[in-house]
Amino acid sequence: MFTETVPPLYPLFADLRGRSVLVVGGGAVARRKAEALLQAGARVIVNAPALEPDLAAWAGNGRITHRAGRFRREWLRGAWLAIAATDDPAVNREVAEAAEAQRVWVNVVDDVELSRFQVPARVERGPLQIAVSSGGGAPMLARLVRERLEAQFDESFGALATLLARRRARIRARWPDIGARRRAFARLLAGPLQGLLRRRRHLEAERLLEAELRTGDDGGSAATGSVALVGAGPGDPGLLTLRALRVLNEADVILHDRLVSAEVLALARRDAERITVGKQAGGDRHTTQARIHALMVEHARAGKRVVRLKGGDPFVFGRGGEELESLRAHGIDYEVVPGITAALACAAYAGVPLTHRDHAQSARLVTAHCKASLDTLDWAALAQERQTLAVYMGVAMLDTLRARLLAHGRDPRTPFALVENGSRPEQRVITGTLRELPALAERHAVRAPALLILGEVAAFAQSLHWFGAAPLGTAVAGGSPGVLDEAA
Incomplete structure (x- = not known):
């Protein structure tokens, strides 16, 4: 059992506006302390024989008062706080003892024993x-x-605090009973108010609060639900955005695809209801898009904060647009949190730059999950050189992909990289040429999820790989785009 060596402190926020604070020291640490005090509105007096450049500039323009020379006890008179920030322990102790004698709260930087706050x-x-x-x-x-x-706390909390502070008197008058006020706040904070501020729709947020103040009930009604379309990225939880993490920790219900990794789901609010809504061709468990729409609407109308969690990015082959159309048609509030799409993540984790000034001036994102989707593509444009193709959901159609591209003039020696389970611990990268693409995929038993990168830049997978095992398959001589080594 640990023994207590640090006494408990009484937390206190001090209003220092217009009040004098003495900072002893003229170096970088003193400058940081003085800057924080200035932000709080304090009258900062800095005592030091010499000042570092910023402090000297502030003294020159009147932001701070400089008292040159060695510390003198009388300079503590009238001070509300003192901070000792010198590199001389003897001076720091002298400041602490003088402050104690004059009942001035003192902090000695990096010295718990001498500090009183x-x-x-x-x-x-x-x-x-x-x-x-x-x-x-x-x-x-x-x-x-x-x-x-x-x-965990984004900038919208500051805007929310400012808005509520401006309306504090009216809020107290509207709900004088503290219990009703708490219920009203719970409803407001669980509703769309903060979401509007997060999306920089401040005028709408003010109107919403005004409407609540005019017509809101006693705080007992159910909260209005909302839906966030969130990109979970390719699987590595470290690639989640901060906004995605915050939303996951606020969720009541999470509707997630089968490709969302367990590691990402583990970061969500623990008591959130998790519902798998994966779509898989030929699979036993298949949730239709219409059913997903219905679930989002059902839970949002029940007052829940719903997260529709998608692998990659919601707006890149993720049917995010269709889902927003459904939400808008049903009057459900929504927001979108982008994720890192598979093309970007798989390429990066395989060491493949999607564009390169010598080899690829453009990149195309293509879906190839069925023959019907392939028939809609401009194969003549896709077969052009000096560009990169990132093909989603194409594992089952590699024969057709190769045939179409070769028929439209793509060089059979064009390099490819197949990235299976990109960014995850089990990632594999298979490399080779367009001519041998289906055979190599079959030889190495490539399975979805896998992204195909086709183009001159794919050859970099051999020389620039950094994550996981080295690529399998055929390699490019010299490890960069150029002549291919046909040895398997």
């Missing part, structure tokens, strides 16, 4: 502040917690 690690979102302290005993741990909180 600690400066916390902070997350700032406008008027909303979250302070984290380890009591001065483990500042790096406090910073780590702060970094994690930074990922």
Whole structure:
């Protein structure tokens, strides 16, 4: 059992506007402390024989007051706080003892024993502040917690705090009973208000709050639901955006595709209801698109925060547009959180640049999950050189792909890279030429999910690979686009 070595601190937010604070020290640490105090509106007095450049500039333009020379006890008179930030332990101790004698709260940087208050690690979102302290005993741990909180609270919290603060008197008048006020706040915060602020629709957010203040009930009615279309990326949970992570932690219901990795789902709110809505050709379990639309509407109308979680990006072969059309038709509030699509992620994790000034001036994203989709493509354009094709859902159609491209003039020696389970621990990369594409895929038993990258840049997979095992299949001599080595 650990014994307590750091005393518990009483948390306090101080209003320092117009109040004097003495900072002893003229280096980089003193400058950081002075800057934070200035942001809080304090009158900052810096005591040091010499100042670093920023502090000197601030003293020159009147932002701070500089008292040159060695620390003198009388300079603490009238100060509300003092900070000792010198590199001389004797001076720091002198400041601490003088402040203690004059009943001035003092912080000595990196010295818990001499400090009478600690400066916390902070997350700032406008008027909303979250302070984290380890009591001065483990500042790096406090910073780590702060970094994690930074990922959880986006800028909309600052806008929300500002909006609610401006309406505070009216909110209290509208719901004088504290219980009713709490219920009203719960409904407001679970509804679309913050989503509007997050999408920079501030005027609509103000109108919504005004409507609640005029006509809202006592706070007991059900919250209005919403849907977020979220891109889960290719599988590596480290590729989720911060916004995706925040939304997953706010979700009541998650409708997810079968390609969403277990590692990504593990980051979601633990008590959220998870519903698999995967579509798989020939599979036993298949959720129709119409059923997905119905589930989104059903749960949103029940007041739930719904996340429609899709592998890759919702708007790249993900039917995100169809789902938004359905939500809009039913009057459901929605937002879209982009994800890293398979073409970008698989190429990056295979070491293949999709564009290259010497080899590919454009990249095309193509879906090839069935013959009907292949028949709609412009094969003459796709067969042109000096471009990259990223083919989604094409594993079952590799024979047809090769035949069409060769028939329209694509060089049979064009390099390819097949990336199976891109960005995941089990990733495999198969390389070779267009001529041998189906045979190599069959030899190595390539299975979905796999992305085909075809074009001169695919040859870089041999020389630039960095993630997982080295590529299988045939290689390019020299490890870059050029003459192909036909040895299997």
